[in-house]
Amino acid sequence: MRFQRVVSLVVIVGLAAGFSGLLGPARSSTAQPSRPNMIFMLTDDLDARSIEHMPKLKSLLIDQGLIFVNFFTSFPLCCPSRATVLRGQYAHNTKILGNLLPSGGYEKFRALGLETSTVATWLQSAGYRTMYVGKYLNGYPSGVSRTFVPPGWNEWYSAVQGNAYGQYNYVLNENGQLVAYGNRPEDYGTDVYARKTVDFIKRTAKENLPFFVHFSAYAPHSPATAAPRHQHLFANAQAPRTPNFNEADVSDKPSYIRNRPLLTAREIAQIDEEHRRRLQSLQAVDDAIEAIVHALHETGQLEKTYIFFTSDNGFHLGNHRLRTGKVAPYEEDTRVGLIVRGPGVPAGQSVEHLTGNLDLAPTWAELAGAPIPDFVDGRSLVALWKGTPPSVERWRPALLLENGEMARLNEHLFTLTLHPLPDRERDGGRVDSLLLEPDDLDDLWQREQRAQNVPPYRAIRTHQYLYVEYATGEGELYDVLKDPYQLENLIARADAALVQSLSAQLTRLKTCAGASCRE
16 A cells, blocks of 8 residues: 555554654665564654654654554553563463563563573574663563573673663673663763664674664653753643543543543643653654664665664553553554564555564564464564565454453463572572662652552454453443544444454453464
């Protein structure tokens, strides 16, 4: 489908409005090399609309690449999403359902043995030089030495101490060596990760080895600290005033929304201020894209390198009366989009197929010629840019969305007693509290948020519908083609056969594993 027709759809849908109007005319591209390089750029809590404020992303990736406009994060929370990226599995199969123990976190991921088979180990076994730089799974390095490097990574640069979210005064584990960074401008985290990546590209290109880079920025996650050169940008920016911003009528919503008052003027001012900080912090990510693309060009690697760009989850900014955050089933939180540039990838076009972060690992494995383990729930996206792709309908009828530990699943499937791990080092144990997710807002709001938290749910997203079943027994149903901002919950008056069909699909997907997820 030509991009201009897709742009119309995206503008209507709204959540992918950051993509609209950004692509230029299609350009020719080279065929896929046998062992291409791959760079994955992951942002933290990026809402889809904010990419329209990243001009280098536009010119270097979007104008030159392909946009997957219906690309979702299957569990809109940091650690579960990142585990899915590494393994290509839904959260109910990784069993990582939160950021910290007992529901999730790095220590649980490792204790379950998941770290022994990730995209890093697959590609390394296939002869790739692998590098991880930036934020890893939440809680790392809890339970292990601060110098521990997870399996599969030839080079490793990730924070083990200090204020990494704040971009200054942190300590990186650099291939088993602890290196401290202070508060100088050159210590700014995103810039450091970009320099590490550029250096890796230049060194590895000389060895004529294929490489895979996982670049994981902390931006624009709270506190959304900007680089000094960007601190005064976007002074008058406001969070997008979409139709569901501070939604007026929530009488048809589940109780956790229905019981919220309208946002106050003070709260809206806080949302706007956070939005401005987020845009400022993203400018260093934009600079990193430019530096990485330039390094690839300079070393002659650009034409044989795939670059992927997305976020671990979306982010709401006053939508449906929710102040700022994630984990809700709405489009703002789950729909993140994916941008791909590389050899054989059509430029200036879009893909409407239902896709998600569980598809990334098998995509990279196929590109590398590495075997894809049977446990993988996702499917490679390569077929969607090569030759004649399958139709939207035949590709995938529904994608599972998850959040939280449903009570019965917590009791029977996802309990884990963590004993000291055999290789737990003396300096392992609890992680530095500064490495944990910082409070996004003031203490009063944190108390309110805990009191009105999003209940656990399982949901499916089809091309036309969002259908949600909450642990509370409540439900939601939206026709996202007619109601892209999820303003009118149809669950109480929808055709019973439709609801039954969607519920049956959800029942199948929420316990699927491996091949049954791909059927």
